[in-house]
């Protein structure tokens with residue numbers, strides 16, 4: 001017999017939304033179907049040595065063909081919202097020129113299936129899959145790419161805007177710019193600091209232009225998702241560690257947050273950028289576009305970062321100009337990504353955003369962890385108590401921030417499914433639903449059942 005969900009001791013505000021997230025290249029597969037063009041992630045993953053074990057997103061979770069079953073599973077868990085991303089090369093295969101209606105058809109079907117199941121669709125327009133032809137023309141280092149992005153955004157909205165009310169322009173521009181163009185560990189795999197600063201800027205210009213285009217089309221709710229770093233000095237009493245922390249805060253956080261919220265481009269970041277190039281991408285007239293008001297700020301949070309000044313440290317690939325800055329390991333437990341588990345840092349982050357920037361409703365658009373999951377063939381179970389502990393702790397951290405005044409309106413688990421974890425390939429599993437890749441069978445993990453209870457209760461019990 002079903003037991004009624006007990007009252008939640010840690011209860012979330014009325015209207016708080018519960019969901020899960022994915023991204024197109026990580027789950028869809030069907031890489032060559034219905035006129036899809038090539039993206040930088042196709043090129044990158046097919047380049048030997050770039051992705052663990054040579055994994056690619058060619059098939060991934062085959063969600064393109066299995067979306068109905070996947071949406072049924074979401075409905076069974078009680079998800080209120082589902083955040084997916086739209087593949088730019090499905091919509092405009094060459095980045096420029098005609099729109100591909102067959103590509104839009106897929107998202108049309110997905111959207112209708114979600115709505116039929118009472119799940120509110122949240123669409124991310126850019127989760128890193130730039131059409132390869134645009135990269136060939138300079139990629140995000142080039143101003144034109146921002147305009148192409150706004151055109152693509154308008155085309156998607158024209159088709160789906162009557163049914164999708166929540167739009168996220170970009171996912172984690174920090175990763176796109178600095179992992180992609182400086183460290184080279186993500187597509188397009190460039191190691192060019194000057195290009196990375198230009199990319200960071202043009203991504204934000206693209207965000208602003210797309211926001212304007214979506215609004216012109218009548219979009220209801222528009223936002224952007226950032227992955228701010230929660231940075232702290234190894235020794236808070238050390239002036240050098242504190243200065244190093246400021247540098248990383250600029251290169252990771254203020255470079256996006258300041259222009260987004262109408263502040264001047266951070267002078268310290270500009271100074272670093274000018275060490276590598278002319279920074280001639282900056283134009284005064286863009287500031288108002290980039291700061292076009294948003295309705296929602298998406299935050300992806302996984303782990304904190306500790307920073308120390310160490311004279312002999314070479315610059316980190318993803319932080320041009322960070323010579324002399326080290327990232328000492330954070331003591332304590334880690335996930336299978338090696339990322340430290342520290343829920344309190346999420347409270348710190350949300351509190352800092354509320355203190356330093358204008359109030360805009362926040363959604364946690366991603367939070368979750370990879371662990372070494374195993375499907376027990378005898379019982380058909382995936383026992384992932386470590387993930388439940390991670391999610392429980394972070395939800396309590398969100399609740400604490402809300403109690404302290406942060407305006408957080410929703411929480412989305414990363415990820416709904418195990419999927420293609422970028423440079424790590426399929427070996428890292430973030431899903432609350434296990435994917436057995438050889439058979440494409442889906443098995444909800446214990447964490448999925450746990451999350452179902454959280455949603456049913458609209459909160460958590462007094463103790464985990």
Ligand code: PNW
Nearest residue numbers: 023171172175227300366414421422430
């Ligand atoms: C985010 N890092 O990516 C993405 O939005 C997801 O697509 C991804 O699967 C998830 O987090 C888990 O990694 C990140 O190296 C990838 O700092 C790498 C980093 C941060 C975020």
